[in-house]
Amino acid sequence: MKKPDAFEQDILAAYEKGELKSTSPSRAKLAKFKAAASATFLKEKRVNIRISTPDLMDIQARALEEGMPYQTLIASVLHKYVSGRFVEPSSSLKSRSSGAREKRRES
Numbered sequence: 001m002k003k004p005d006a007f008e009q010d011i012l013a014a015y016e017k018g019e020l021k022s023t024s025p026s027r028a029k030l031a032k033f034k035a036a037a038s039a040t041f042l043k044e045k046r047v048n049i050r051i052s053t054p055d056l057m058d059i060q061a062r063a064l065e066e067g068m069p070y071q072t073l074i075a076s077v078l079h080k081y082v083s084g085r086f087v088e089p090s091s092s093l094k095s096r097s098s099g100a101r102e103k104r105r106e107s
Contacts, residue, residue: 039076054096061093
């Protein structure tokens with residue numbers, strides 16, 4: 001086993017002094033994490049879809065914002081939609097694909 005570096009030693013010293021506090025997730029976040037984990041293990045079928053590059057980039061950015069793989073986010077959104085529990089929260093991200101949609105509408 002390698003020797004801890006200076007950063008790791010600082011963390012260990014802070015832990016031993018009782019300076020570190022546990023940051024447990026809220027009940028809502030914990031439920032969200034459990035749902036994502038459950039959805040991950042219920043994979044029975046594979047589905048291939050084609051989506052535009054800007055939409056995929058938006059999905060990947062949203063997944064990064066949520067802290068999960070983008071495939072898991074897609075599966076979660078689809079599951080919520082078909083079970084009637086889909087509620088879309090607002091995002092701080094600007095959609096890459098909305099400009100393309102607006103251009104198509106104007107045409």
